Amino acid sequence: MPFNQKHLLGIEHLSPSEITTLLEAGESFLEISTREVKKVPIFRGKTIVNLFFEPSTRTRSSFELAAKRLSSDILNFSSQSSSVVKGESLKDTVRNLEAMNVDTLIIRHSCSGAPHYVTTFCQSHVINAGDGPHEHPTQALLDAFTIKQEKKKLENLKVVIVGDILHSRVARSNIFLLTKLGAHVVLVGPPSLVPVEFKKFGVDIDYNLDRALEKADVIMMLRIQSERQQKNYFPSIREYINLYSLNPKRYRRAKKDAIIMHPGPINRGVELSTDLADSAKSMILKQVEHGIAIRMAVLYLLMGGKEREIID
């Protein structure tokens, strides 16, 4: 199945077959990272820029390693140590970097639509590495990849996503991807953070975590930020933990083989108890491992690698 996209800006506009193509390519790349020599000579001489306007541990490192394992050069740009602090605009920043003849820009930005805006004036491939509360497509791809590795399918699985849905780009991209591939998605959290209009995305909403966990195959916990409490989305962290934290007692309501996922960083003891985070049912580090394979697949398909090169 060919993948004819120049950019990866989100999941919402992708077809189910395009998503499947990306996931299948990920499988081919998973093995490379387990080799002694973790490198394939696909993108020698290509230049990729990690353009991060927000702090990141996993996504930035993961893209960096993915690019390096494809033999491309990668430039790590961090806004805190750049002319952005002098007030240089996003447009000028991107155009100056592009003048250095780069091939692909990986953008993390706090403003929704920033990567879309960049595509209106630049020639390079653009990959959205998280734009505001909008989308984080590679996270959803690596999450789906992880679920498929564990459950061998996505159709008809009950996936419960818990937490600050309103402000979560991870939740949005996962909702778009999982519903396109036939999973049953249930969103859980306080009503202030789970607007009813989300039902129009083809999901169910439940404000009661205990009830929602019944027969769940996958439990996806989201990070809750203390800033939300300060804005009265919920009364206190204590109350949030009482209602929406995943602990062993609650976990037992789900299916026996239910897996636990979290995009990180975790607030241990807040949305997820430490014993579950470190348990065998936790996929958290698997997600990180799979992230590299998926990002190699994304770079590979966008930048037009040839099929045989993966096998070589």
Place this chain on the structure above:
Amino acid sequence: MKLLIKNGRVIDPASRTDETLDILIDRGKITEVKDKIEDKDARVLEASRLVVAPGFIDMHTHLREPGQEYKETIKTGSRAAAKGGFTSIACMPNTQPVNDNRGTTEYILSQAKKSAVTNIFPIAAVSKEQKGKILTDMADIAEGGAVAFSDDGNPVANSQIMRRALEYSKIVDTPVIDHCEDKQLSEDGMMHEGYYSYLFGLKGIPSTSEEVMVSRNLSLARKAETPIHLAHISTKGSVEFIQQAKEKKIPVTAEVTPHHLFLTDASLKTYDPNLKVNPPLRSEEDVQSLMEGVKKGILDVFATDHAPHAFDEKDTEFDLAPFGINGLETAVSLILDRLVKKNLISISRFVQMISTTPASIFKLENKGNISPGADADLTILNLHKEITVDVNQFESKSRNSPFHGWKLRGAPVITIVGGKIVYSLQKH
């Protein structure tokens, strides 16, 4: 020099006129309106197949002078107005400094006298520095030339202050205009809150942020028995509140902008900052309700909320762009094409909403009508003229229009202010 406009279809809602008549203008005033006027001394303007209307009045314009002349000046804004068919524009007080005193009002009028091609009517602030704490010296400012009072985009949050403003405005007999928004509810929202704001990941401004203030203002106006004018109404709930208020004879008038009538929140999928405006572009359901409001007479006035911003300010991430749409040069053609051409409203109703009613709200007795003695402010339209909106041809200093490239039928072709032709389209 006299001017004789011949054979135009004269639409004057004030006198319920819709017929082919000639209009004679002398020394800035209309002197005669009747069938077949002959005057050898007059310059003749042939207007057959054209509509001649009382000059259009925009109740809601931002001219940026003083303080932000890089966005717009009184000169460029008035030229944009003339090209857009407006003979009078009322400018909001959110300049730098804020127009909250007689000196600034008089400064605006003196600049207008020097550089404007249209009439400029300053709207002064309700409260000092638009801070909602201390009322401005309304009587003094009104004497200096302000036609209305409004805190515009920093609406009066304190209901007690708003009550006092409405009560006090009886002295000056000019309306208070309120931009209805509860800033706590809109917080740092950027677009209409609903399905599309969740889809695009942009923080929402709920309809309720407008509606609670519409409701409050109607209640205060009823109590104070003072007219209030509600700026740029955008939601279904607001239309319902206004309808109920009018049934109870509360003295309220309300305006609607072309962008709220012809665009919806779904269009923001491009993240084009030219679509970022406050109040935000609302849902399809709201748009339908605004249309009903126009048709049923619940909404009284078309206004532009012309809000020019420099190119660089809008060429940025959506979050960082300022709110506002450049409206003076597109409003008339948009309404002619989308409402009049489609017979959703009559041409008379259109003229009433953009000239007759604004003149009556501002108590401009010599404007908004075509009768002997009235100011010779006229807007001449060609209902069949096809135009393509091109921001690069704007007279405005700014280009921030989401309507660039729209093909529209119907356009202002000649604008006459005080008997003088200030704008004329070459091939009208």
